[in-house]
Amino acid sequence: MKIDTDLMSDVTISRFQRLMPVVDFNPPYQREGGAWKERTKATLIDSIINGLDVPKLYFEAATERIKGPSGLSYQYAVIDGKQRLEAIGDFISNNLKLDENFKYFRDDSVEAGGMTLGELNSSYPELSRRFLDFEIPVVLVTSDSDELVDEMFQRLNAASTINAAERRNAVSGQTRESTNELAEHPLLVNCSPIRNARYKYRELASKFLAVEHQMAQNNKVLDTKAGTLYELFTATRDKPQRISNDEMVKYQESVMDTLDRMNNTFVESDRLLASVGTVVVYYLAFRNPGFAQLADRMKLAEFEELRREASRMNNSDPEYSDPANARLREYNGQVQSTNDGAALTRRVAILDRFVRGYADDDHLAGLRAVQADDPHEVPDDEDEL
Template sequence: MDLRIDMSPSYQRRGEIWSKWKRAHLIDSILNDFDIPKFYISNFLRAHSPLNENRKGYAIIDGKQRLGAIFDFFEDKFPLNPSFKFDDDPSLELGGLFYSDLRLRYPAVSRRIDSFSPTIMDVVTDDTEKITELFIRLNMGEAANSAERRNAMQGPVPALVRELAVHPFFMRKIKFSTARMQEFNLIVKIFMFEHLGGFSDTKAKNLDKFAKEADDWSREHATDENPMGPYRETSNRIYEVLERLNKEFVDRDPLLTKQGEIPIYYWAARNFPEKTNELRDFVLEFSELVMDNMRGQRDEQRQGNQELTTYYTLSRTTNDLHSYVGRYKIFEKRFLEYLRAPGRVAGRR
């Protein structure tokens, strides 16, 4: 890989999104002379730029997955797909071969990718907004989800969310896929709740609005001494809660597979800091009660507990304000009952 290229500027999406099949399919397209979309690269060689975060000559704006796939193929990190056919000579059995195999056995074919000359759009600007707006515009289609587009926005919220994303709770404890920045989506929801001091709708447009309002605040009030203002204070409060949650839950915790439930657990840990060490045991018991209640109604046709049924029903629409308020009200009530239960040993049921 060319070390002069910064493959991970802050506005970029996380790598390793493409499967090996998809990366090999790109090589298929190059070898068979299909058109490849343009690459957009920041050029920092012409002048000093504050956007050059990692002091390299270039930084990728759009085309990271494609460029990474080409580099990885050159390094024998994946072979051609088994179904690969070379259109100029279909009799050649090239499927499953690595780049080094092609160079050794079929040099005429390997020259197709050796001589591949991508279309590069050279972007020269000192304006962060123009870089990030270009990235967003290029990825407004299916390729970029809301969390990825929000990460490319300006202002305190995306920057602080990136900081929180490397907390051990999100790095080690959660057990859902983070390939497309799903944890960023979860963090900004928690961030908004903490900043507003209560629950809110967490549909994408509301999260984007929250991030935009933070950016507006930054433009009017941020200083070199205090660039994040109240948003840094919010981040610090979240960090304190995450520290407690991190101690309570286990690595890749099976109780942390549902993103929609984690804000409820967070809010309980926030409101009852001295009882966070009781939280996981309660979540385990409560989750089993909710599921047993629903199985009983479905399989045994027995009348269920209305409160638990309501919680389960509300959990099906996790982004609505009504759902957050209703679920947390039930969760807190049950948590307090659990804490007051006679004969319970603190920290273990």
């Protein structure tokens, strides 16, 4: 494996404007765009016009002939510098203004605060030209290894605010492919009100895959912590693979089956799916088709309301000592341990008992059968989780 870097020459903003159709801003390892606030973007434009140094950008030389929306084949992919390029692109298209307090260091009489590039070109054409003639420091990366490019992306972003999901997304392999496909499932896209910022749906999808792997290997959920999820991604990338592509595809298919069952129960922008931790609990419960047949949305909504009522109970309330309310309080106490396998398993056991034991004359009947302080208890009938 090898990787080479060379500084590209004469990449002015004017030239970059012409190159944009053949630059892939969203290669698989790249983060989502739109992360910078308007003021941050305006500060970059300020630096360019005032001739200040800006950090280097890194482009990968395209190794495949992939066509972009313009119909042209991509020649480059952005490894690092996407947010900066987006800011430059926004200013070029007049969708970004200079900060109201913009100061031109060479001439205090310039009053260009709040101007777009078009307005700048009309009022101060020399400043517009300084922007367009600015040479962007671009390093071209050529490699015969996706793994080395992924590694470069991670190292370049090591000191930035890259989050765990973005870091995992930089790891090539079948886990990434499966995660990205699952993130498009209607259960997440349509039913979950969780905003898909910074790969939240991919975060959930990777947790589901981790569950399937752990159940296959250990017959129980260990955890869904960031380190565990990262290991899941490297397991299908490393040579030799610790998880084969075929195994990961089977996990993906199992996740799809469960999400399909959930999709038949929840509604669009369902408030019951507003918490990542609760979505994982539902996922674990719905892995069992028997649970899915009994768990209509009304019962799940009632469970949420009952556990909230239990948390508000005063210990002088006659219902406080009811074993069912004790189990609801126990469920609430496990909510903060969102990535702990034992806590997730216990929450599922309590929810499962509620649904399976639900009776028209006593909605809490099932919870009275749940033993206290037994985090390993799971349903003991033929439809075990």
